[in-house]
Amino acid sequence: MITFEKLEKHYGKRAILTDVSFQIDEPKIIGLIGRNGVGKSTLLKIIAGHAKASNGNIEVFGKKPFQNLTVAANTIFIEDGMTFPAVLTLREIFKSAEKFYINFATDLAFELLKFSNISEKNYHYQLSKGQKATFNLIYGIASRSAITLLDEPMNGMDETIRDDMYRVILKDFLAYPRVIMISSHYLNEMEHLIEEIILLHEGKVALFAPVVEVQELAVKLVGQKENVEPALKKYEVLATYENGPIFEAIVGKNDWPLPDHVRMQSLSASDVCKVLTATEGGGSIDDIYRNSESRA
Numbered sequence: 543m544i545t546f547e548k549l550e551k552h553y554g555k556r557a558i559l560t561d562v563s564f565q566i567d568e569p570k571i572i573g574l575i576g577r578n579g580v581g582k583s584t585l586l587k588i589i590a591g592h593a594k595a596s597n598g599n600i601e602v603f604g605k606k607p608f609q610n611l612t613v614a615a616n617t618i619f620i621e622d623g624m625t626f627p628a629v630l631t632l633r634e635i636f637k638s639a640e641k642f643y644i645n646f647a648t649d650l651a652f653e654l655l656k657f658s659n660i661s662e663k664n665y666h667y668q669l670s671k672g673q674k675a676t677f678n679l680i681y682g683i684a685s686r687s688a689i690t691l692l693d694e695p696m697n698g699m700d701e702t703i704r705d706d707m708y709r710v711i712l713k714d715f716l717a718y719p720r721v722i723m724i725s726s727h728y729l730n731e732m733e734h735l736i737e738e739i740i741l742l743h744e745g746k747v748a749l750f751a752p753v754v755e756v757q758e759l760a761v762k763l764v765g766q767k768e769n770v771e772p773a774l775k776k777y778e779v780l781a782t783y784e785n786g787p788i789f790e791a792i793v794g795k796n797d798w799p800l801p802d803h804v805r806m807q808s809l810s811a812s813d814v815c816k817v818l819t820a821t822e823g824g825g826s827i828d829d830i831y832r833n834s835e836s837r838a
């Protein structure tokens with residue numbers, strides 16, 4: 543359904559994506575994760591055919607997606623800055639969507655809008671930030687497109703509506719399986735929803751794995767510094783933190799017996815991704831505070 547082979551994307555002389563390869567062959571919900579500016583929106587736009595790859599091979603439904611009609615008809619790209627004709631009410635937007643998306647679930651769209659306390663008589667430009675995000679997501683899910691690309695869909699929504707919308711995504715996916723790709727900074731909230739994670743880092747796919755496998759990549763060792771630090775030599779240490787007398791180390795998971803007086807805690811996929819994409823060479827917040835204290 544989606545194939546990327548050594549894809550590159552440059553903006554002018556700036557290389558954003560330098561070597562992106564992956565394949566998606568079956569319906570699933572995938573989380574697209576990575577630091578700010580790594581190229582998540584760019585990658586989604588390339589799949590949707592809104593942006594052109596600079597180099598490499600990309601196929602969506604067996605076609606080059608850039609401005610391709612088959613891809614456009616079977617793909618929806620939902621993003622923050624979506625606009626709709628200012629003369630149309632929300633009701634009219636949904637009604638006109640039926641013409642573009644043959645599977646558009648109009649009744650569901652109206653019910654979800656009502657559930658979200660948004661009047662169908664409103665105009666899109668009148669909505670608050672969170673209401674716009676809610677409307678856009680309902681529009682995207684109701685389209686039931688074979689490839690549904692959601693770029694930070696929960697931005698601006700309060701926690702209650704985010705919870706509801708996660709359930710909408712999951713329930714609709716279970717009833718109508720398709721590829722749903724969600725870029726988000728709320729990975730911790732989405733771990734129950736997504737099956738696999740694509741982690742973008744430094745222009746490449748650093749990880750493409752099931753959420754459960756990502757969770758298993760690392761663990762946290764916690765204890766007094768004098769107990770944890772000497773034991774670290776034999777581990778692959780990914781990060782260390784000091785919180786007063788408590789010393790924490792994130793290390794690659796293994797089956798070795800724990801050092802005395804050291805506890806092991808499991809990590810969420812979100813924690814693992816954060817460690818894997820931490821700023822290199824910039825030190826940690828702990829270092830910054832240590833340095834500023836020593837300067838004072």
Ligand SMILES: Nc1ncnc2c1ncn2[C@@H]1O[C@H](COP(=O)(O)OP(=O)(O)OP(=O)(O)O)[C@@H](O)[C@H]1O
Pocket residue numbers: 553558576577578579580581582583584585
């Ligand atoms: N049209 C453009 N022209 C030039 N540079 C661009 C353009 N669009 C994006 N960029 C740059 O490409 C990089 C990747 O942007 P992109 O929006 O894809 O990142 P992102 O991972 O979605 O970021 P965020 O998590 O902050 O939303 C950024 O440095 C951005 O400034």
